[in-house]
Amino acid sequence: MSLENYSIKMPKAVYNGTNSLNRIPEIITAIQAKKIAAFTDKGIRSLGLFDLIEKQIKAAGVEYVIYDNLPAEPTYGQVQTVIDEFKGSGCDLIIACGGGSVMDAAKLASILVTDEYGVKELLDDPKRGKKCIPVIMIPTTAGTGAECTPNAIVGVPEKELKIGIVNDNLIADYVILDAELIKNLPRKLAAATGIDALCHAIECYTSNKSNPFSDTFALEAFDLIMNNIVSACDDKTAMLEKNKMQIAAFYGGVAITSSGTTAVHALSYPLGGKYHIAHGVSNAMLLIPVMRFNEPVCREKFAAAWDRAYHGELRLITVEEKSKALIDWMDKIVKHLEIPTSLKEFGVDPKDLDTLVEAGMGVTRLLVNNMRTVTAADARAIYQEVLN
Ligand SMILES: NC(=O)c1ccc[n+]([C@@H]2O[C@H](COP(=O)([O-])OP(=O)(O)OC[C@H]3O[C@@H](n4cnc5c(N)ncnc54)[C@H](O)[C@@H]3O)[C@@H](O)[C@H]2O)c1
Ligand SMILES: [Zn+2]
Structure with missing residues (x-):
């Protein structure tokens, strides 16, 4: 053995x-x-x-x-x-x-x-x-x-x-x-950087490289972020929640040392490199489209992440229900935090789509970690979604 x-x-x-x-x-x-x-x-x-x-x-x-x-x-x-x-x-x-x-x-x-x-x-x-x-x-x-x-x-x-x-x-x-x-971190910055940490957590957890060590840190980070990011961003006095975000961001980093980020970060790099969109913002834009794309193959993991992080009254039974609820919850948080959701706001032209796809597909270091294979056509569809 x-x-x-x-x-x-x-x-x-x-x-x-x-x-x-x-x-x-x-x-x-x-x-x-x-x-x-x-x-x-x-x-x-x-x-x-x-x-x-x-x-x-x-x-x-x-x-x-x-x-x-x-x-x-x-x-x-x-x-x-x-x-x-x-x-x-x-x-x-x-x-x-x-x-x-x-x-x-x-x-x-x-x-x-x-x-x-x-x-x-x-x-x-x-x-x-x-x-x-x-x-x-x-x-x-x-x-x-x-x-x-x-x-x-x-x-x-x-x-x-x-x-x-x-x-x-x-x-x-x-x-x-x-x-x-981070007490006086402006809300916009707290939101974008906090979503970056959320991406590290869920991407490391659903990466091909995930393992028991990385899962320990990625899941704890995910739980902490999902339950504290809104207060940490909205309430200037919420020092405990802000500290929980610091701990979660650190855990997300530890998870990266053992696992690795996936298609959100891969497709995000050209947006930072070419259009100078802040790292957290480009990740936040891509997070939900990539999660929906990954859902068919990550369903079990999303359901497990729901079980770990959701502490409310809702009682969901099936893996499908939990997986869908998890993505909807993340979507709700991204929307609540008012992070820009369209590339148009950053002057990205639909004509640039081909170069964007080529550059994104070049980030093979991270794309290989994605549980669902991303083809050029898939990358184009994901970028297209955030161009609308
Ligand atoms: N090494 C890694 O593992 C890793 C992981 C993710 C991202 N990154 C990189 O990190 C960079 C982004 O870092 P970031 O998102 O932390 O932002 P940042 O370091 O780029 O800072 C953004 C702005 O926020 C200001 N700022 C920082 N702290 C502040 C505070 N407490 N209050 C008010 N303003 C503050 C800074 O002066 C700066 O103008 C990118 O280059 C990204 O690619 C690295
Ligand atoms: Zn990042």
């Missing part, structure tokens, strides 16, 4: 809860860091969020340099520019405070201290990157799970695509989840 092979990867330590930012000096001391590279962006600095981290670094009494010259959803060239600033700084610890864009850039920096290769070379040969510097991740959105995945996603303008660089050395060492950082 041969037993099934699967694995899961985790940061060394994850700190959650009120005042968990206070852990920063402790970590700095434990790893005897002398000089810190703090990655963030100008938006986060202008909101005063980085001040909370700066206060802790100062308390540790170490030198630090701030790198905040990073736009949202950067291209590989923009990430390389920040890394070039940082290289040679002599920093021996990176602290990233931001959303997925900042965290991905910081992760790449942590394996690119050397001059031998840059982000472009990693795109061609991701496995080349070796861990050089430890990283503390402090997410300011509750969505990407980038704080714990081995992926860093960058725009590749010449391919009009976003591409994920995957290397286990990109997994961060420490993660701090403090709801203070």
Whole structure:
């Protein structure tokens, strides 16, 4: 008898809860860091969020340099520019405070201290990157799970695509989840990033790569998100629900290390790469059409996800009923959160459909994970649905 092979990867330590930012000096001391590279962006600095981290670094009494010259959803060239600033700084610890864009850039920096290769070379040969510097991740959105995945996603303008660089050395060492950082997240951003986390959960659960390890995290993330995302987005005072979203986003990232996302993320990448639609928004648009497309082959799993996450009065019996109810529930949440639902709002022309399909079908890394085979005609029909 041969037993099934699967694995899961985790940061060394994850700190959650009120005042968990206070852990920063402790970590700095434990790893005897002398000089810190703090990655963030100008938006986060202008909101005063980085001040909370700066206060802790100062308390540790170490030198630090701030790198905040990073736009949202950067291209590989923009990430390389920040890394070039940082290289040679002599920093021996990176602290990233931001959303997925900042965290991905910081992760790449942590394996690119050397001059031998840059982000472009990693795109061609991701496995080349070796861990050089430890990283503390402090997410300011509750969505990407980038704080714990081995992926860093960058725009590749010449391919009009976003591409994920995957290397286990990109997994961060420490993660701090403090709801203070997402307290004032604008509703639109909380909604789109929260739906990104929902996609990670349901895609990992219904992926060809799903396994008992990934299911544990994906299902818990799914349950937490389905039952907390609305309050976390709608109610500024709902700190408990916001923290649950942070935990769920982290779990979604852990599930990615063991399983993988599927057709929602695959078809989403060209929308980010060519039309610069925010990652969470393009995923939210594609989520329901892809779930409906997948339903015939994912029915049992959708029914199990319903049983796990639905805690209300409705008593459904058959797999078909539960599976349909699950998709309707997700649809209701996406609609409630008022995330744009049509590509037209982003200037996508029906004439672009062919290039979009070609680019989407090129994301084979994720399409192979989809339980239902996606043909070019299927991808076209899914894009067409969100073009109306
Ligand atoms: N590495 C991974 O595993 C992974 C997974 C999913 C997505 N991603 C990538 O992450 C990026 C998206 O990250 P994101 O959705 O977290 O957004 P983001 O990092 O791109 O940030 C979007 C904007 O929100 C602002 N912002 C961030 N936190 C805020 C806060 N608390 N309050 C107010 N404004 C805030 C930022 O300043 C920025 O202008 C994309 O490039 C996507 O491809 C990576
Ligand atoms: Zn995502």
